Amino acid sequence: MAFQLPVYHHPDFSALGLDDAPNVRWGTVEQNGVIPEGFHSTSMYPEYFKIDGNWKLAASSRMDACIVLRDDGTLHVVTGRHLKQGDLVALGRSEDGSEGIYVHTDGFEDPTASNGEKFSFRQGRSRETAYTRDYDDLIELLQYERDHGFIEWVMGPAFAFDADSRHAMQRLVEEGYAHALSGGNALATHDLEGAMFHTALGQDIRTQQSMPNGHYNHLDTINRVRRSGSIAQFVDDYDLHDGIMYACVKKSIPFLLAGSIRDDGPLPETIADVYESQHQIRVLARKATTVICMATMLHTIATGNITPSYHVDEDGTVRPVYIYAVDASEFVVNKLHDRGSLSAKTIVTNVQDFIFIVAKGLGVL
Structure with a gap:
Protein backbone atom coordinates (compact mmCIF):
# COMPACT_ATOMS: atom_id res chain seq x y z
CA MET A 1 0.00 0.00 0.00
CA ALA A 2 1.37 3.45 -0.93
CA PHE A 3 2.39 5.76 1.89
CA GLN A 4 -0.22 8.24 3.07
CA LEU A 5 0.25 11.13 5.44
CA PRO A 6 -1.90 10.90 8.56
CA VAL A 7 -4.74 13.40 8.85
CA TYR A 8 -4.27 16.14 11.41
CA HIS A 9 -7.11 16.71 13.87
CA HIS A 10 -7.38 20.20 15.33
CA PRO A 11 -8.44 20.26 19.00
CA ASP A 12 -12.14 20.61 19.74
CA PHE A 13 -11.99 23.51 22.16
CA SER A 14 -15.69 23.26 23.02
CA ALA A 15 -15.34 19.60 23.96
CA LEU A 16 -12.31 20.54 26.03
CA GLY A 17 -14.42 23.07 27.94
CA LEU A 18 -12.34 26.00 26.72
CA ASP A 19 -15.01 28.20 25.15
CA ASP A 20 -14.66 30.63 28.04
CA ALA A 21 -10.88 30.40 28.32
CA PRO A 22 -9.16 33.80 28.59
CA ASN A 23 -7.13 35.36 25.83
CA VAL A 24 -3.41 34.78 26.13
CA ARG A 25 -1.53 37.52 27.97
CA TRP A 26 1.43 39.34 26.41
CA GLY A 27 4.51 40.89 27.95
CA THR A 28 6.62 43.58 26.33
CA VAL A 29 10.36 43.07 25.86
CA GLU A 30 12.11 45.92 27.66
CA GLN A 31 15.70 44.98 26.82
CA ASN A 32 17.09 43.28 23.72
CA GLY A 33 17.64 39.58 24.34
CA VAL A 34 15.88 39.51 27.72
CA ILE A 35 12.56 37.64 28.00
CA PRO A 36 9.73 39.07 30.15
CA GLU A 37 9.16 37.20 33.41
CA GLY A 38 6.50 34.49 33.27
CA PHE A 39 7.04 33.81 29.54
CA HIS A 40 5.70 30.71 27.83
CA SER A 41 8.43 28.32 26.63
CA THR A 42 7.54 26.47 23.44
CA SER A 43 7.68 22.75 22.67
CA MET A 44 7.99 20.82 19.40
CA TYR A 45 4.21 20.22 19.36
CA PRO A 46 1.43 22.27 17.70
CA GLU A 47 0.55 25.16 20.01
CA TYR A 48 -2.59 27.30 19.96
CA PHE A 49 -2.97 30.79 21.38
CA LYS A 50 -6.30 32.49 22.06
CA ILE A 51 -6.25 35.97 20.54
CA ASP A 52 -9.35 38.21 20.43
CA GLY A 53 -11.54 35.22 21.24
CA ASN A 54 -10.11 32.92 18.54
CA TRP A 55 -7.63 30.06 18.87
CA LYS A 56 -4.70 30.47 16.50
CA LEU A 57 -2.11 27.82 15.62
CA ALA A 58 1.53 28.91 15.51
CA ALA A 59 2.81 28.01 12.04
CA SER A 60 6.01 26.56 13.49
CA SER A 61 7.53 25.70 16.83
CA ARG A 62 10.66 24.38 18.53
CA MET A 63 11.80 23.65 22.05
CA ASP A 64 12.74 26.39 24.53
CA ALA A 65 11.79 29.46 22.50
CA CYS A 66 9.20 32.25 22.80
CA ILE A 67 6.05 33.14 20.88
CA VAL A 68 6.09 36.70 19.55
CA LEU A 69 2.99 38.46 18.22
CA ARG A 70 3.84 40.61 15.22
CA ASP A 71 1.96 43.76 14.14
CA ASP A 72 0.29 41.85 11.29
CA GLY A 73 -1.16 39.31 13.73
CA THR A 74 1.22 36.47 12.87
CA LEU A 75 2.88 34.35 15.53
CA HIS A 76 6.63 33.86 15.33
CA VAL A 77 8.87 31.47 17.26
CA VAL A 78 11.87 33.45 18.47
CA THR A 79 14.88 32.41 20.54
CA GLY A 80 15.33 34.58 23.63
CA ARG A 81 18.60 36.16 22.54
CA HIS A 82 16.97 37.35 19.29
CA LEU A 83 14.17 39.28 21.00
CA LYS A 84 14.03 43.00 20.32
CA GLN A 85 12.82 45.79 22.58
CA GLY A 86 9.07 46.25 22.09
CA ASP A 87 8.36 42.65 21.01
CA LEU A 88 5.17 41.15 22.50
CA VAL A 89 5.87 37.75 24.08
CA ALA A 90 3.23 35.22 25.17
CA LEU A 91 3.00 34.78 28.94
CA GLY A 92 1.77 31.73 30.85
CA ARG A 93 3.10 28.53 32.35
CA SER A 94 -0.01 26.37 31.79
CA GLU A 95 -0.50 24.42 28.56
CA ASP A 96 -4.07 23.19 29.07
CA GLY A 97 -5.81 26.29 27.70
CA SER A 98 -6.51 27.85 31.10
CA GLU A 99 -4.19 30.77 30.28
CA GLY A 100 -5.07 30.99 26.61
CA ILE A 101 -2.30 28.56 25.57
CA TYR A 102 -3.03 25.01 24.46
CA VAL A 103 -0.34 22.47 23.51
CA HIS A 104 -1.79 19.75 21.24
CA THR A 105 0.24 16.54 21.58
CA ASP A 106 -1.98 14.00 19.79
CA GLY A 107 -3.20 15.81 16.66
CA PHE A 108 -2.02 13.07 14.31
CA GLU A 109 -3.60 10.23 16.28
CA ASP A 110 -6.86 8.71 15.08
CA PRO A 111 -9.39 9.57 17.83
CA THR A 112 -11.44 6.48 16.94
CA ALA A 113 -8.50 4.04 17.15
CA SER A 114 -8.11 1.66 20.05
CA ASN A 115 -5.14 2.20 22.36
CA GLY A 116 -4.59 -1.56 22.49
CA GLU A 117 -3.45 -3.58 25.49
CA LYS A 118 -2.56 -1.81 28.71
CA PHE A 119 0.35 -4.21 29.25
CA SER A 120 2.62 -5.86 26.70
CA PHE A 121 6.25 -6.94 26.35
CA ARG A 122 9.07 -5.30 24.34
CA GLN A 123 7.73 -1.76 24.14
CA GLY A 124 11.19 -0.18 24.53
CA ARG A 125 13.77 0.46 21.80
CA SER A 126 16.98 -1.50 22.26
CA ARG A 127 19.41 -3.86 20.53
CA GLU A 128 16.80 -6.59 20.98
CA THR A 129 14.11 -4.69 19.08
CA ALA A 130 13.03 -6.11 15.72
CA TYR A 131 13.31 -3.22 13.24
Whole structure:
Protein backbone atom coordinates (compact mmCIF):
# COMPACT_ATOMS: atom_id res chain seq x y z
CA MET A 1 0.00 0.00 0.00
CA ALA A 2 1.37 3.45 -0.93
CA PHE A 3 2.39 5.76 1.89
CA GLN A 4 -0.22 8.24 3.07
CA LEU A 5 0.25 11.13 5.44
CA PRO A 6 -1.90 10.90 8.56
CA VAL A 7 -4.74 13.40 8.85
CA TYR A 8 -4.27 16.14 11.41
CA HIS A 9 -7.11 16.71 13.87
CA HIS A 10 -7.38 20.20 15.33
CA PRO A 11 -8.44 20.26 19.00
CA ASP A 12 -12.14 20.61 19.74
CA PHE A 13 -11.99 23.51 22.16
CA SER A 14 -15.69 23.26 23.02
CA ALA A 15 -15.34 19.60 23.96
CA LEU A 16 -12.31 20.54 26.03
CA GLY A 17 -14.42 23.07 27.94
CA LEU A 18 -12.34 26.00 26.72
CA ASP A 19 -15.01 28.20 25.15
CA ASP A 20 -14.66 30.63 28.04
CA ALA A 21 -10.88 30.40 28.32
CA PRO A 22 -9.16 33.80 28.59
CA ASN A 23 -7.13 35.36 25.83
CA VAL A 24 -3.41 34.78 26.13
CA ARG A 25 -1.53 37.52 27.97
CA TRP A 26 1.43 39.34 26.41
CA GLY A 27 4.51 40.89 27.95
CA THR A 28 6.62 43.58 26.33
CA VAL A 29 10.36 43.07 25.86
CA GLU A 30 12.11 45.92 27.66
CA GLN A 31 15.70 44.98 26.82
CA ASN A 32 17.09 43.28 23.72
CA GLY A 33 17.64 39.58 24.34
CA VAL A 34 15.88 39.51 27.72
CA ILE A 35 12.56 37.64 28.00
CA PRO A 36 9.73 39.07 30.15
CA GLU A 37 9.16 37.20 33.41
CA GLY A 38 6.50 34.49 33.27
CA PHE A 39 7.04 33.81 29.54
CA HIS A 40 5.70 30.71 27.83
CA SER A 41 8.43 28.32 26.63
CA THR A 42 7.54 26.47 23.44
CA SER A 43 7.68 22.75 22.67
CA MET A 44 7.99 20.82 19.40
CA TYR A 45 4.21 20.22 19.36
CA PRO A 46 1.43 22.27 17.70
CA GLU A 47 0.55 25.16 20.01
CA TYR A 48 -2.59 27.30 19.96
CA PHE A 49 -2.97 30.79 21.38
CA LYS A 50 -6.30 32.49 22.06
CA ILE A 51 -6.25 35.97 20.54
CA ASP A 52 -9.35 38.21 20.43
CA GLY A 53 -11.54 35.22 21.24
CA ASN A 54 -10.11 32.92 18.54
CA TRP A 55 -7.63 30.06 18.87
CA LYS A 56 -4.70 30.47 16.50
CA LEU A 57 -2.11 27.82 15.62
CA ALA A 58 1.53 28.91 15.51
CA ALA A 59 2.81 28.01 12.04
CA SER A 60 6.01 26.56 13.49
CA SER A 61 7.53 25.70 16.83
CA ARG A 62 10.66 24.38 18.53
CA MET A 63 11.80 23.65 22.05
CA ASP A 64 12.74 26.39 24.53
CA ALA A 65 11.79 29.46 22.50
CA CYS A 66 9.20 32.25 22.80
CA ILE A 67 6.05 33.14 20.88
CA VAL A 68 6.09 36.70 19.55
CA LEU A 69 2.99 38.46 18.22
CA ARG A 70 3.84 40.61 15.22
CA ASP A 71 1.96 43.76 14.14
CA ASP A 72 0.29 41.85 11.29
CA GLY A 73 -1.16 39.31 13.73
CA THR A 74 1.22 36.47 12.87
CA LEU A 75 2.88 34.35 15.53
CA HIS A 76 6.63 33.86 15.33
CA VAL A 77 8.87 31.47 17.26
CA VAL A 78 11.87 33.45 18.47
CA THR A 79 14.88 32.41 20.54
CA GLY A 80 15.33 34.58 23.63
CA ARG A 81 18.60 36.16 22.54
CA HIS A 82 16.97 37.35 19.29
CA LEU A 83 14.17 39.28 21.00
CA LYS A 84 14.03 43.00 20.32
CA GLN A 85 12.82 45.79 22.58
CA GLY A 86 9.07 46.25 22.09
CA ASP A 87 8.36 42.65 21.01
CA LEU A 88 5.17 41.15 22.50
CA VAL A 89 5.87 37.75 24.08
CA ALA A 90 3.23 35.22 25.17
CA LEU A 91 3.00 34.78 28.94
CA GLY A 92 1.77 31.73 30.85
CA ARG A 93 3.10 28.53 32.35
CA SER A 94 -0.01 26.37 31.79
CA GLU A 95 -0.50 24.42 28.56
CA ASP A 96 -4.07 23.19 29.07
CA GLY A 97 -5.81 26.29 27.70
CA SER A 98 -6.51 27.85 31.10
CA GLU A 99 -4.19 30.77 30.28
CA GLY A 100 -5.07 30.99 26.61
CA ILE A 101 -2.30 28.56 25.57
CA TYR A 102 -3.03 25.01 24.46
CA VAL A 103 -0.34 22.47 23.51
CA HIS A 104 -1.79 19.75 21.24
CA THR A 105 0.24 16.54 21.58
CA ASP A 106 -1.98 14.00 19.79
CA GLY A 107 -3.20 15.81 16.66
CA PHE A 108 -2.02 13.07 14.31
CA GLU A 109 -3.60 10.23 16.28
CA ASP A 110 -6.86 8.71 15.08
CA PRO A 111 -9.39 9.57 17.83
CA THR A 112 -11.44 6.48 16.94
CA ALA A 113 -8.50 4.04 17.15
CA SER A 114 -8.11 1.66 20.05
CA ASN A 115 -5.14 2.20 22.36
CA GLY A 116 -4.59 -1.56 22.49
CA GLU A 117 -3.45 -3.58 25.49
CA LYS A 118 -2.56 -1.81 28.71
CA PHE A 119 0.35 -4.21 29.25
CA SER A 120 2.62 -5.86 26.70
CA PHE A 121 6.25 -6.94 26.35
CA ARG A 122 9.07 -5.30 24.34
CA GLN A 123 7.73 -1.76 24.14
CA GLY A 124 11.19 -0.18 24.53
CA ARG A 125 13.77 0.46 21.80
CA SER A 126 16.98 -1.50 22.26
CA ARG A 127 19.41 -3.86 20.53
CA GLU A 128 16.80 -6.59 20.98
CA THR A 129 14.11 -4.69 19.08
CA ALA A 130 13.03 -6.11 15.72
CA TYR A 131 13.31 -3.22 13.24
CA THR A 132 12.00 -4.88 10.07
CA ARG A 133 8.76 -2.91 10.14
CA ASP A 134 10.69 0.28 10.87
CA TYR A 135 12.81 -0.21 7.75
CA ASP A 136 9.72 -0.91 5.64
CA ASP A 137 7.98 2.20 7.00
CA LEU A 138 11.05 4.38 6.46
CA ILE A 139 11.51 3.19 2.88
CA GLU A 140 7.85 3.94 2.08
CA LEU A 141 8.21 7.33 3.74
CA LEU A 142 11.34 8.23 1.76
CA GLN A 143 9.69 7.19 -1.50
CA TYR A 144 6.88 9.63 -0.70
CA GLU A 145 9.12 12.41 0.59
CA ARG A 146 11.44 12.42 -2.40
CA ASP A 147 8.75 14.20 -4.43
CA HIS A 148 6.47 15.64 -1.71
CA GLY A 149 8.71 16.65 1.18
CA PHE A 150 12.12 17.83 2.34
CA ILE A 151 14.51 15.12 3.57
CA GLU A 152 17.38 16.22 5.79
CA TRP A 153 20.19 13.82 6.75
CA VAL A 154 22.18 14.62 9.90
CA MET A 155 25.37 12.57 9.79
CA GLY A 156 28.48 11.79 11.78
CA PRO A 157 31.82 10.92 10.14
CA ALA A 158 31.31 7.15 10.53
CA PHE A 159 29.93 6.96 6.98
CA ALA A 160 33.20 8.20 5.51
CA PHE A 161 35.19 5.40 7.16
CA ASP A 162 33.54 2.61 5.16
CA ALA A 163 33.53 2.37 1.35
CA ASP A 164 30.13 0.65 1.09
CA SER A 165 28.22 3.00 3.41
CA ARG A 166 29.86 6.01 1.77
CA HIS A 167 28.78 4.76 -1.64
CA ALA A 168 25.26 3.99 -0.38
CA MET A 169 24.84 7.56 0.88
CA GLN A 170 26.23 8.92 -2.38
CA ARG A 171 23.60 6.97 -4.31
CA LEU A 172 20.79 8.21 -2.06
CA VAL A 173 21.84 11.79 -2.78
CA GLU A 174 22.14 11.15 -6.51
CA GLU A 175 18.71 9.53 -6.69
CA GLY A 176 16.90 12.41 -4.99
CA TYR A 177 16.50 11.03 -1.47
CA ALA A 178 18.33 13.95 0.15
CA HIS A 179 17.30 17.60 0.02
CA ALA A 180 19.86 18.76 2.58
CA LEU A 181 22.82 17.38 4.51
CA SER A 182 23.97 18.45 7.96
CA GLY A 183 27.02 17.41 9.92
CA GLY A 184 30.39 18.56 11.14
CA ASN A 185 33.78 19.35 9.73
CA ALA A 186 34.91 15.74 10.16
CA LEU A 187 32.20 14.23 7.94
CA ALA A 188 33.19 16.34 4.96
CA THR A 189 36.92 16.12 5.67
CA HIS A 190 37.11 12.35 5.78
CA ASP A 191 34.66 11.89 2.91
CA LEU A 192 36.86 14.14 0.74
CA GLU A 193 39.93 12.34 2.02
CA GLY A 194 38.28 9.13 0.82
CA ALA A 195 37.75 10.65 -2.63
CA MET A 196 41.35 11.83 -2.90
CA PHE A 197 43.37 9.17 -1.07
CA HIS A 198 40.91 6.27 -0.62
CA THR A 199 41.48 6.60 3.12
CA ALA A 200 39.74 8.03 6.17
CA LEU A 201 42.04 9.10 9.00
CA GLY A 202 44.76 7.31 7.07
CA GLN A 203 43.00 3.93 6.92
CA ASP A 204 41.97 2.40 3.61
CA ILE A 205 38.17 2.74 3.46
CA ARG A 206 37.85 -0.74 1.96
CA THR A 207 40.34 -2.78 4.03
CA GLN A 208 40.72 -0.51 7.13
CA GLN A 209 44.49 -1.00 6.86
CA SER A 210 46.61 1.96 7.95
CA MET A 211 48.56 3.47 5.07
CA PRO A 212 52.15 4.75 5.35
CA ASN A 213 52.07 8.39 6.48
CA GLY A 214 48.27 8.10 6.32
CA HIS A 215 47.86 10.40 9.29
CA TYR A 216 48.80 13.25 6.94
CA ASN A 217 45.99 12.51 4.49
CA HIS A 218 43.19 14.39 6.21
CA LEU A 219 45.47 17.39 6.83
CA ASP A 220 46.59 17.41 3.20
CA THR A 221 42.94 17.20 2.16
CA ILE A 222 41.93 20.15 4.33
CA ASN A 223 44.88 22.19 3.10
CA ARG A 224 44.04 21.54 -0.55
CA VAL A 225 40.36 22.39 -0.05
CA ARG A 226 41.38 25.62 1.61
CA ARG A 227 43.70 26.38 -1.31
CA SER A 228 40.81 25.74 -3.72
CA GLY A 229 38.61 28.05 -1.67
CA SER A 230 35.55 25.80 -1.49
CA ILE A 231 34.54 22.16 -1.53
CA ALA A 232 32.89 22.55 -4.94
CA GLN A 233 36.04 24.06 -6.44
CA PHE A 234 38.17 21.34 -4.81
CA VAL A 235 36.01 18.65 -6.44
CA ASP A 236 36.60 20.29 -9.83
CA ASP A 237 40.29 21.10 -9.27
CA TYR A 238 41.16 17.48 -8.48
CA ASP A 239 38.58 15.85 -10.78
CA LEU A 240 37.00 13.86 -7.95
CA HIS A 241 34.17 11.54 -8.89
CA ASP A 242 32.88 9.74 -5.78
CA GLY A 243 31.65 10.31 -2.26
CA ILE A 244 28.96 12.07 -0.29
CA MET A 245 30.24 15.62 -0.72
CA TYR A 246 30.89 14.98 -4.41
CA ALA A 247 27.25 13.95 -4.85
CA CYS A 248 26.01 17.04 -2.96
CA VAL A 249 28.12 19.31 -5.16
CA LYS A 250 27.07 17.69 -8.41
CA LYS A 251 23.37 17.58 -7.44
CA SER A 252 23.42 21.09 -5.90
CA ILE A 253 22.24 19.73 -2.53
CA PRO A 254 22.82 22.25 0.28
CA PHE A 255 25.03 21.08 3.13
CA LEU A 256 25.59 22.56 6.57
CA LEU A 257 28.88 21.94 8.38
CA ALA A 258 28.75 23.04 12.02
CA GLY A 259 32.19 23.41 13.55
CA SER A 260 33.45 22.21 16.94
CA ILE A 261 36.31 22.95 19.31
CA ARG A 262 38.34 19.96 18.06
CA ASP A 263 38.19 20.62 14.32
CA ASP A 264 41.30 20.57 12.16
CA GLY A 265 41.45 23.28 9.53
CA PRO A 266 38.56 23.79 9.22
CA LEU A 267 37.18 23.44 5.71
CA PRO A 268 36.12 26.76 4.13
CA GLU A 269 32.38 26.07 4.46
CA THR A 270 32.55 24.96 8.09
CA ILE A 271 30.78 27.50 10.32
CA ALA A 272 33.03 28.27 13.29
CA ASP A 273 30.47 30.42 15.15
CA VAL A 274 28.37 28.00 17.22
CA TYR A 275 25.38 30.35 17.38
CA GLU A 276 25.42 30.92 13.64
CA SER A 277 25.57 27.12 13.23
CA GLN A 278 22.55 26.80 15.49
CA HIS A 279 20.69 29.41 13.46
CA GLN A 280 21.44 27.60 10.20
CA ILE A 281 20.30 24.28 11.71
CA ARG A 282 17.05 26.05 12.60
CA VAL A 283 16.67 27.31 9.02
CA LEU A 284 16.89 23.73 7.74
CA ALA A 285 14.56 22.47 10.47
CA ARG A 286 11.84 24.86 9.33
CA LYS A 287 11.97 23.30 5.84
CA ALA A 288 12.39 19.66 6.84
CA THR A 289 9.55 17.16 6.81
CA THR A 290 11.75 14.11 7.46
CA VAL A 291 14.97 14.26 9.48
CA ILE A 292 17.26 11.25 9.85
CA CYS A 293 20.04 11.66 12.43
CA MET A 294 22.81 9.08 12.40
CA ALA A 295 25.91 8.43 14.52
CA THR A 296 26.37 11.93 15.93
CA MET A 297 25.06 12.53 19.44
CA LEU A 298 25.51 16.31 19.67
CA HIS A 299 24.20 17.06 16.17
CA THR A 300 21.29 14.67 16.76
CA ILE A 301 20.25 16.31 20.04
CA ALA A 302 20.75 19.83 18.67
CA THR A 303 18.67 19.10 15.57
CA GLY A 304 16.01 17.18 17.49
CA ASN A 305 15.54 20.02 19.97
CA ILE A 306 15.17 22.57 17.19
CA THR A 307 12.89 20.57 14.87
CA PRO A 308 9.09 20.83 15.32
CA SER A 309 6.89 17.73 15.23
CA TYR A 310 4.69 19.31 12.55
CA HIS A 311 4.87 21.44 9.42
CA VAL A 312 2.21 23.81 8.06
CA ASP A 313 2.11 23.82 4.24
CA GLU A 314 1.36 26.94 2.21
CA ASP A 315 -2.25 25.82 1.80
CA GLY A 316 -2.66 25.53 5.59
CA THR A 317 -2.43 21.73 5.73
CA VAL A 318 -0.78 20.50 8.91
CA ARG A 319 1.44 17.45 8.41
CA PRO A 320 3.83 15.57 10.69
CA VAL A 321 7.60 15.94 10.65
CA TYR A 322 9.27 12.54 10.93
CA ILE A 323 12.44 12.38 13.04
CA TYR A 324 14.67 9.30 13.20
CA ALA A 325 17.67 8.81 15.48
CA VAL A 326 19.98 5.95 14.49
CA ASP A 327 23.02 4.87 16.50
CA ALA A 328 24.75 1.73 17.75
CA SER A 329 24.44 3.09 21.29
CA GLU A 330 21.14 2.88 23.14
CA PHE A 331 22.37 5.72 25.33
CA VAL A 332 22.64 8.11 22.37
CA VAL A 333 19.18 7.51 20.92
CA ASN A 334 17.54 7.48 24.35
CA LYS A 335 19.23 10.75 25.25
CA LEU A 336 17.26 12.45 22.47
CA HIS A 337 14.07 11.34 24.24
CA ASP A 338 15.48 12.46 27.59
CA ARG A 339 16.02 15.94 26.17
CA GLY A 340 12.35 16.22 25.23
CA SER A 341 12.26 15.17 21.58
CA LEU A 342 9.52 12.65 22.24
CA SER A 343 8.33 12.53 18.64
CA ALA A 344 11.56 10.88 17.41
CA LYS A 345 11.66 7.23 16.36
CA THR A 346 14.86 5.48 17.42
CA ILE A 347 16.74 2.60 15.81
CA VAL A 348 19.66 0.99 17.63
CA THR A 349 22.02 -0.41 15.02
CA ASN A 350 25.32 0.08 13.23
CA VAL A 351 24.77 3.06 10.93
CA GLN A 352 26.81 1.59 8.08
CA ASP A 353 24.46 -1.40 8.04
CA PHE A 354 21.46 0.91 8.37
CA ILE A 355 22.28 3.07 5.36
CA PHE A 356 23.11 0.04 3.21
CA ILE A 357 19.75 -1.60 4.04
CA VAL A 358 17.85 1.62 3.29
CA ALA A 359 19.68 2.16 -0.01
CA LYS A 360 19.06 -1.44 -1.07
CA GLY A 361 15.40 -1.17 -0.08
CA LEU A 362 15.01 1.96 -2.22
CA GLY A 363 16.66 0.19 -5.15
CA VAL A 364 19.55 2.63 -5.59
CA LEU A 365 22.25 -0.05 -5.19
